[in-house]
Amino acid sequence: MxxxxxxLKEDNPALIKRDNEVIGKVPVEAENINPDLIxxxxxxxxxxxxxxxxxxxxxxxxxxxxxxxxxxxxxxYGDLSNFKYIGAAMTxxxxxxxxxxxxxxxSEMKGGKIEIRGNTGDWLGAEMTGGFIKIxxxxxxxxxxxxxxxxxxxxxxxxxxxxxxxxxxANKMRRGEIIINGxxxxxxxxxxxxxxxxxxxxxxxxxxxxxxxxxxxxxDDIKLLPTFNYNIxxxxxxxxxxxxxxxxxxxxxxxxxxxxxxxxxxTGDNTELGKGEILIWEKE
Amino acid sequence: xxxxxxxxxxxxxxxxxMYGTRVIVTAENDKWAKTAAREASxxxxxxxxxxxxxxxxxxxxxxxxxxxxxxxxxxxFTMKKDxxxxxLRKRVGQTIMTAxxxxxxxxxxxxxxxxxxxxxRYFGDGFQISKLYxxxxxxxxxxxxxxxxxxxxxxxxxxxxxxxIIIIGEDQKTALQAAENAVEKMRExxxxxxxxxxGIVSSGSKxxxxxxxxxxxxxxxxxxxxxxxxxxxxxxxxxxxxxIVIDGLSTEAVAxxxxxxxxxxAVPGIIEITAGxxxxxLGTENFYLHEILRGDLxx
Numbered sequence: 001m002x003x004x005x006x007x008l009k010e011d012n013p014a015l016i017k018r019d020n021e022v023i024g025k026v027p028v029e030a031e032n033i034n035p036d037l038i039x040x041x042x043x044x045x046x047x048x049x050x051x052x053x054x055x056x057x058x059x060x061x062x063x064x065x066x067x068x069x070x071x072x073x074x075x076x077y078g079d080l081s082n083f084k085y086i087g088a089a090m091t092x093x094x095x096x097x098x099x100x101x102x103x104x105x106x107s108e109m110k111g112g113k114i115e116i117r118g119n120t121g122d123w124l125g126a127e128m129t130g131g132f133i134k135i136x137x138x139x140x141x142x143x144x145x146x147x148x149x150x151x152x153x154x155x156x157x158x159x160x161x162x163x164x165x166x167x168x169x170a171n172k173m174r175r176g177e178i179i180i181n182g183x184x185x186x187x188x189x190x191x192x193x194x195x196x197x198x199x200x201x202x203x204x205x206x207x208x209x210x211x212x213x214x215x216x217x218x219x220d221d222i223k224l225l226p227t228f229n230y231n232i233x234x235x236x237x238x239x240x241x242x243x244x245x246x247x248x249x250x251x252x253x254x255x256x257x258x259x260x261x262x263x264x265x266x267t268g269d270n271t272e273l274g275k276g277e278i279l280i281w282e283k284e
Numbered sequence: 285x286x287x288x289x290x291x292x293x294x295x296x297x298x299x300x301x302m303y304g305t306r307v308i309v310t311a312e313n314d315k316w317a318k319t320a321a322r323e324a325s326x327x328x329x330x331x332x333x334x335x336x337x338x339x340x341x342x343x344x345x346x347x348x349x350x351x352x353x354x355x356x357x358x359x360x361f362t363m364k365k366d367x368x369x370x371x372l373r374k375r376v377g378q379t380i381m382t383a384x385x386x387x388x389x390x391x392x393x394x395x396x397x398x399x400x401x402x403x404x405r406y407f408g409d410g411f412q413i414s415k416l417y418x419x420x421x422x423x424x425x426x427x428x429x430x431x432x433x434x435x436x437x438x439x440x441x442x443x444x445x446x447x448x449i450i451i452i453g454e455d456q457k458t459a460l461q462a463a464e465n466a467v468e469k470m471r472e473x474x475x476x477x478x479x480x481x482x483g484i485v486s487s488g489s490k491x492x493x494x495x496x497x498x499x500x501x502x503x504x505x506x507x508x509x510x511x512x513x514x515x516x517x518x519x520x521x522x523x524x525x526x527x528i529v530i531d532g533l534s535t536e537a538v539a540x541x542x543x544x545x546x547x548x549x550a551v552p553g554i555i556e557i558t559a560g561x562x563x564x565x566l567g568t569e570n571f572y573l574h575e576i577l578r579g580d581l582x583x
Contacts, residue, residue: 156416175416177417194414215413234430236430236431237351237431237433238351238387238415238424238431240352240353241350241351241417241433244350244351244352245417245418245420249417277413
């Protein structure tokens with residue numbers, strides 16, 4: 001199957017230079033890096049596809065060395081940490097970035113797969129409604145969250161972060177799954193409506209603040225808000241199904257220790273509906 | 285036609301189109317998975333009196349189940365979609381959910397689905413929790429033993445009910461052993477169940493009776509103790525007759541099971557292997573024994 005390969009030019013229009021030294025980068029609005037759009041283009045149209053850099057408009061060929069041909073699968077090489085909206089609203093296809101990406105990566109994504117082999121910025125997968133996001137490094141704040149003023153965050157789909165995530169992860173999440181292999185910032189799953197969030201590292205403060213429903217699975221103890229009730233210490237069978245699904249469907253490695261032993265079940269937030277749950281794995 | 289010297293009647297089994305589904309039940313250990321599976325598929329020999337036909341299809345290892353626990357797959361069949369949903373809801377609710385440590389999953393990927401867990405969830409009285417994994421919705425229902433996990437919907441498909449073979453032996457022991465051999469081989473076929481006790485029918489019926497209040501009565505033509513009193517289909521040396529009824533998710537699976545069953549039942553002491561039909565006017569599928577044995581349906 002054909003692929004499109006894009007290599008970021010070392011010298012590109014987004015670089016801010018002083019005395020020939022790069023001192024910064026202008027954000028690039030890169031929502032055109034989207035398989036839905038690219039797969040049907042011819043090579044010439046692809047080269048002339050626009051990228052907005054600050055208030056100026058540039059073309060793909062100004063930024064990338066292009067190899068292969070327009071296809072549903074796109075591989076990008078380089079540090080794209082100033083590129084925003086990569087894969088935003090994509091519905092199908094696959095993007096692999098061998099490097100970092102900027103804010104809003106895969107935000108409002110509807111389907112397909114995006115894989116970032118570096119770090120990514122804030123608002124990763126915000127308000128996504130489908131698809132699979134895999135981040136090899138760290139993600140910023142607001143992973144799978146709702147945009148300011150919106151009622152619903154992520155609503156279906158799966159985000160897997162092998163590194164750490166920032167604050168407000170899963171804010172107002174409605175459906176779907178977020179798995180964080182590393183640590184997570186404050187206010188994890190705040191105002192969560194439903195869905196599942198797994199953190200295999202440590203968490204910041206105020207986990208589940210204002211959550212209505214949904215499940216937060218933690219491998220490390222936390223200081224819970226006083227508005228959560230303790231229910232039981234048990235081994236929930238549904239987690240076998242959940243873990244098998246993550247391993248079989250998404251090749252996500254679940255730490256072996258989490259597959260046995262008990263979890264403490266807390267429910268809350270009692271300032272809201274009180275039907276959310278936090279399951280904390282209990283060390284022997 | 286003969287198989288291993290045993291006469292195979294030139295006749296056919298008359299079967300019916302039914303709706304079928306596969307339910308996977310798992311539990312903490314084999315004991316409770318088996319208990320639940322047997323309860324769920326119990327009293328489900330014939331839709332005429334039981335409302336549903338069911339049987340255990342296969343024992344499943346932990347590696348074969350979605351939650352990594354031991355389990356069993358059970359096939360259920362009814363004539364109509366609505367009745368399948370209604371009967372399944374009752375059986376899952378009353379025999380699987382009530383069995384200790386169990387969980388219940390859809391085992392048939394199909395476009396057409398019936399909501400079962402989606403109805404049973406209300407037992408949770410508002411404390412049930414939905415989980416959506418890769419487009420499969422599950423319900424966690426709080427119960428006294430912990431939590432009951434059930435999939436929201438179960439796939440259904442058109443299947444076959446009433447495939448059958450009839451084994452005529454010289455005596456009861458021989459006929460029963462032949463029938464047991466046949467059932468053992470039939471159970472190796474995926475997608476079929478033999479819904480009667482032990483897979484074998486000891487009291488097959490005909491669809492008429494001298495009594496006006498009965499729709500069916502004993503299959504007099506195959507009852508050895510009255511062969512001198514009736515228009516019998518049995519030879520003088522016939523001592524016992526057993527029938528095996530096969531329900532399957534496909535025509536091919538039923539034919540394959542019949543073929544294996546006939547071959548396994550062809551042992552010394554068996555007089556003839558035949559099949560039950562109503563002249564071909566009632567059923568939707570006719571399984572001709574000679575065709576099956578020739579492998580015509582394998583292609």
